Amino acid sequence: MLNKVAASVGDALAGVEDAATVMIGGFGTAGIPVELIEGLIAQGARDLTVVNNNAGNGDTGLAALLAAGRVRKIVCSFPRQADSHVFDDLYRSGRIELELVPQGTLAERIRAAGAGIGAFYTPTGHGTELAKGKETRLIDGRQYVLEYPIHGDLALIKAERGDRWGNLTYRKTARNFGPVMAMACRRTVASVHEIVDLGGLDPEAIVTPAIFVSQIVKVERRATQAGGFKQ
Amino acid sequence: MLNKVAASVGDALAGVEDAATVMIGGFGTAGIPVELIEGLIAQGARDLTVVNNNAGNGDTGLAALLAAGRVRKIVCSFPRQADSHVFDDLYRSGRIELELVPQGTLAERIRAAGAGIGAFYTPTGHGTELAKGKETRLIDGRQYVLEYPIHGDLALIKAERGDRWGNLTYRKTARNFGPVMAMACRRTVASVHEIVDLGGLDPEAIVTPAIFVSQIVKVERRATQAGGFKQ
Amino acid sequence: MIYQRRTKDQLAARVARDIPDGAVVNLGIGQPTLVANHIASSREVLLHSENGMLGMGPAPHSGEEDYDLINAGKQPVTLLPGGSYFAHADSFAMIRGRHIDICVLGAFQVSVTGDLANWHAGDTNAIPAVGGAMDLAVGAKQTWVMMDLLTRQGNSKVVPVCTYPLTGVSCVKRIYSDLATLECTPGGLRLVDLVDGLTHAELERLVGLPVMPPPRSPAGP
């Protein structure tokens, strides 16, 4: 029987290796898999490359992972936030590497990894510092930049409901990077607030089909907290 | 007020120009927008390029459009079917041009057009006749073929429910090419079996958001008919 | 002559006036989000937020905030009936694929030919952050900028060539500012309107650049 339900966060995260590339869902306050990040801190893997839209808020979640000194490099679109002081300190003191990627290119590079695309041409960033050194190409009168996929070893995502096959639904804008990150990693662990029987999710409304999910683990619902604004 | 509901198929299809590229949804029997194809025949545009997975079954729908002599070229993955005699005759007598595209490459080229991707590298077809003359590239030890987007002037798709903004849901495997074709065309017309009030579709379960749809038109539900098998 | 700068709300109202009924609009983050408050109730405009939402509604009532439902600026918002949620890759497919009619962004500098600089003020000590600005700038059918025309030091933010790092090349179509509305064209700046009391000559002096007069019948957006 196919059962992807892990008994605990600890079980779900066993065996994460040092130097892994870990994708972590979330945009701002929404969709951050806080319990899974805490589990990763407890698990102990280090020298990680983290892919996330941001670079941590306050002192919990990703910020706590950074503060614990586990992250060698972060790939993100918007590290600077009102309360991103943990990242800011590490960055200014040269203790973390930053790869800054435009947000849409970040999402598309992750999708490309999941969809088996070897590389793609995007108009985003052409003529800017973020395209420096990258191949460009004129297609149909428009300039494009060549971008490569971002593959991950582990995705940590926050979903809403799941079943034992690993099908997932999300809640509102907490969906954000979850579906593409789930596609792009060798192993995907999702937290859910409810585990339903097989058939309990509408087959027309499943957002992440079982094929992209390795394990799901139930965590208690806590109201998503307010966080730093961009500006 | 934003109201994309057309009063009739004829209204929805007014102004289609000769030599347009028309994408038509459907895979096998499922998702063929029969009423819209009939409307296109009545509308009269000719010299069309049609993008569809197949090349028509029996004597109705796409086959009737072909039989009416309106199609200059067809872009598809699987023209040959048990009852594709209309296409077969046109093809053998040199009266229609065929661009054969592997099915996944077809879907991805259509998505690329909708997603603003200038070109992409796919492993599909490398080393085969269908990649002849195409650029190739070795990426991370694997061979890829460079493929370009397919843009359309008009998409005709069959959906299930819609609202006046143009949001759509589909039914079972009739979803197939609808969502990507809706993204890839300057104008997208969808047939639906039910028009619901705004808010009547679950925002978590809308498959094609309003942004991709130009007009919707209600057609009576007729049970989808059996059709030719591939083998 | 005496002229009065548009307030932030007046500027937002000026932008809103040019957004047609039925348009799909992305208001970025910060100041442009004010535009939403000024769209006439007779017009139905679909607001897109790049974090995965179309049909974004106003801020929730106090106490009803849901931090799973936020805009790109990470502020709590609501969803209108007819709205939908989608994933990030789909959201940026909408942007990059030219499905957004208008996006409104802030700017540090805009060049006369529409180059945009809005993500990095060139301070090498600053932590860089780009977000979705580069995608929006080149992806929207029309990119509008909303900003003060002059810096606090009185320098023009409309420049012959941007000196700050670029967000996008030749992507800005219109500049809505506290003093004037301008169009960026391949031939240079063209005037759309001025605040009362400001002359064309004075505007040219402030920006230090030639500004073509508006075409005879003023163009809609």
Place this chain on the structure above:
Amino acid sequence: MIYQRRTKDQLAARVARDIPDGAVVNLGIGQPTLVANHIASSREVLLHSENGMLGMGPAPHSGEEDYDLINAGKQPVTLLPGGSYFAHADSFAMIRGRHIDICVLGAFQVSVTGDLANWHAGDTNAIPAVGGAMDLAVGAKQTWVMMDLLTRQGNSKVVPVCTYPLTGVSCVKRIYSDLATLECTPGGLRLVDLVDGLTHAELERLVGLPVMPPPRSPAGP
């Protein structure tokens, strides 16, 4: 010596035996779809159909066919509880992105190094049709072929080099045939099993190619 060819159902059962519990499998169209009927009830295998479905179930009862719910071969099917529907681009993202554990395809020819020819018999008069075969052949983690070992004329369909147009290069891992199961390796063919009564030497004579003996402990899929 006398040997008996596997029937189509015996062959399907032989393939099914090697599909592990929990695998995601695409059975293409035609003969391989028979494999579904032979998967042990103790194993839960997720069937993927490239037209947008995961968790495909058996054929419906007569009279309950729904032609909006069909497999890649366009035959009416059902969906199991836990199944899901998705669009074509997403379905082929699963395939191309190496999320399908095993796909089983028919073949006209397979080369010793795993080149596959299954979409075009080389007849210049034929109307070409490729469907999803090229995507599946290179996209699945393992591509298995299910076919008769010999043509009706008695020629081996396993060949040193394919003479028919290729579907994919070096993509076939295993060949399940009516007479033997073979593995394609960079070093050439390796035997997995033979039908009763067929000797290794006779198999080599039939295919006209050297076949390496199986490794000591037979490898799982």
